Amino acid sequence: MSNWRRSKLGLSSRIIAHRGASKDAPENTIASVEEALKQKADGVEVDIRLTSDNRVICHHDKNTKRTTGEDKLVAETTFKELKTLDCGSWFGQPWLRQRIPELKEVFSCLKNQEIFIEVKTKEEIIPYLIKDMKNYSNECITVISFYPEVIRGIKEIRQDIECNWLIAFDYKDISEEDILSRAKDIGADGIGAQNHQRLNETLVNKFRDNNLSTHVWTVDDVKSANEYLKIGIDSITTNRPLYLRNKLENLQ
Numbered sequence: 001m002s003n004w005r006r007s008k009l010g011l012s013s014r015i016i017a018h019r020g021a022s023k024d025a026p027e028n029t030i031a032s033v034e035e036a037l038k039q040k041a042d043g044v045e046v047d048i049r050l051t052s053d054n055r056v057i058c059h060h061d062k063n064t065k066r067t068t069g070e071d072k073l074v075a076e077t078t079f080k081e082l083k084t085l086d087c088g089s090w091f092g093q094p095w096l097r098q099r100i101p102e103l104k105e106v107f108s109c110l111k112n113q114e115i116f117i118e119v120k121t122k123e124e125i126i127p128y129l130i131k132d133m134k135n136y137s138n139e140c141i142t143v144i145s146f147y148p149e150v151i152r153g154i155k156e157i158r159q160d161i162e163c164n165w166l167i168a169f170d171y172k173d174i175s176e177e178d179i180l181s182r183a184k185d186i187g188a189d190g191i192g193a194q195n196h197q198r199l200n201e202t203l204v205n206k207f208r209d210n211n212l213s214t215h216v217w218t219v220d221d222v223k224s225a226n227e228y229l230k231i232g233i234d235s236i237t238t239n240r241p242l243y244l245r246n247k248l249e250n251l252q
């Protein structure tokens with residue numbers, strides 16, 4: 001299944017806000033999600049983890065030290081405990097007392113707009129994620145993960161949910177044939193690739209010929225983003241959605 005559409009605002013690639021509009025608000029917070037909507041993002045990407053009491057929350061790192069100043073492992077901490085932490089003031093005083101949100105809170109904020117959900121854990125989160133996604137439009141959800149077992153696990157339960165397998169070219173030497181073979185094996189609908197010189201028009205066309213959409217992260221510079229537009233990338237994930245959109249539209 002691949003339901004990739006044109007950007008709502010006319011670009012050939014959709015603009016996805018990385019952890020929300022994380023250049024202008026603290027990442028993975030309601031503030032960054034709301035800012036992404038203000039900045040005309042086609043969709044929002046968030047990272048998810050599972051708390052010790054099985055709540056699906058939006059947080060990138062395994063522990064909370066970087067964004068809260070307190071060193072707590074998400075997997076060993078209850079949601080109630082995590083909710084007491086300030087995850088906004090590190091970014092600046094205007095975001096004092098921003099809290100780590102549940103995925104369900106982000107859904108409520110987005111109101112059936114596009115969301116990319118990056119699963120940062122392995123398959124233990126799947127039943128809880130499936131439950132939380134139940135009342136959100138399946139056409140607006142894309143689950144993304146580096147873990148093949150997560151993609152396979154989601155597709156086994158919800159074939160209607162778009163799932164992209166993430167590839168970081170810098171971290172491992174993987175051939176195009178390996179990517180295609182593994183993507184087919186796990187039922188992936190698309191490939192999410194790190195911003196990298198290997199992601200060229202030939203590779204994008206090869207993915208498309210194999211019914212795979214192609215997505216790239218994290219792109220904040222206009223030159224790279226414009227090149228990705230030209231080669232037919234389906235979505236570009238950026239920390240600066242409005243800035244990038246305005247610059248790209250001026251070049252078209």
